[in-house]
Amino acid sequence: MTSLLEISQASKIFNKRTPDAFAALDDLSLTVEKGDFITIVGGNGAGKSTLLNAIAGTFLLDSGSIQLNGQDITRTAEEDRAKLVSRVFQDPSMGTAPRMTVEENLSLAMKRGQKRGFGLALKDGNRQLFQEALSQLHLGLENRLDAEIGLLSGGQRQAIALLMATIVKPEILLLDEHTAALDAKTSKRILEISSEQVDEHNLTALMITHNLQDALIYGNRMILLHHGKIIRDFSKAEKDALTAADLYQLMADLAESDYQDTAI
Structure with a gap:
């Protein structure tokens, strides 16, 4: 395999020179x-979203x-x-424009990284491409190209946001708790679609x-973050040998260690 992303000795401190610095x-x-398809876990404040923000260039x-x-x-x-x-x-x-239609949102996504100007390049060829891509989601969205995104269900909107993120193949895809606001059944379907998109487009x-x-189910690697550090980097074999209870205990042990250090 060939290295795609190399992060070296990355540090970021917020609230510098204040009592709240961390x-x-x-x-x-x-x-x-x-x-690689890497899942990222860790407690609140572990640095998970900060890591993705650093990769995306948010700061x-x-x-x-x-x-x-x-x-x-x-x-x-x-x-x-x-x-x-x-x-x-x-x-x-x-990741979407709620007042714009499904087709208009996908047209914008097709021009990611280009100068978009005022034209969305709504073309018959693109419309067919969008219908084919949407049909693979098995959510009936291929017949709703003219629907406003904001009128769709949360799961449908997330499925379209995922398609928008991958319709032009990126070097790297960041999934930032993208199923956290969905019910269990919809979350499961969006995760399946995510995995399918990753596999299909490599x-x-x-x-x-x-x-x-x-x-534990998705991806070929998993990293455990704690206080901005990678505590463990699990291979697929190591991941497969774990249960959710095992992983929870690892995180609980880290939290207990923090408590004891604070109490000393």
């Missing part, structure tokens, strides 16, 4: 190979570096990373989840 990323290093690191496919993007602005990095958020409104993906069972 290291969201603490000398973190991570190598992601092409084709610049205090120190360290990020290389994507051999290109140093450490100081590259977020908008300039858009052609390389796609992201699906917990809230689908962050994508490289990082997925944050609070559902420990999902973290």
Whole structure:
């Protein structure tokens, strides 16, 4: 396998020079190979979303570096990373335009990383492409190209947000708790669609989840974060040998260690 993403000694401190200062990323290093599907777990404040924000360019690191496919993007602005990095958020409104139609949203996504101007390039060829892509989701959305995104269910909106993130193949796909706001049945379907998209398009993906069972089921690697550090990097074999109870106990032990350090 070939390294796609190289994060070296990344550090980010928020609320500097105040009593609330904390290291969201603490000398973190991570190598992601092409084709990896990595699930990310950890308690609140572990640095999960901060890690994805750093990759996406939401902020610049205090120190360290990020290389994507051999290109140093450490100081590259977020908008300039858009052609390389796609992201699906917990809230689908962050990745879609609710007042625009399904077709208009997908047309915008087709131009990711390009100058969009005022034209959406609504073309018959694209419409057929969108219908074919939507039909593979098995949600009946191929017949709703003219529907406003905001009028769809949460699961349908997330499925479209996922399709928008992958319709132009990104270098890396970031899934930021993208099923957390959905009911259990819909969440399961969106996770299945996510896995199908990753496999079908041979994508490289990082997925944050609070559902420990999902973290074990999906992907070929899993990392456990704590206080901005990678505590464990599990291979697929190691992941398969764990239960959700095992993983919960690992996280509980970390929390207990924090409590004891504070009590001393």
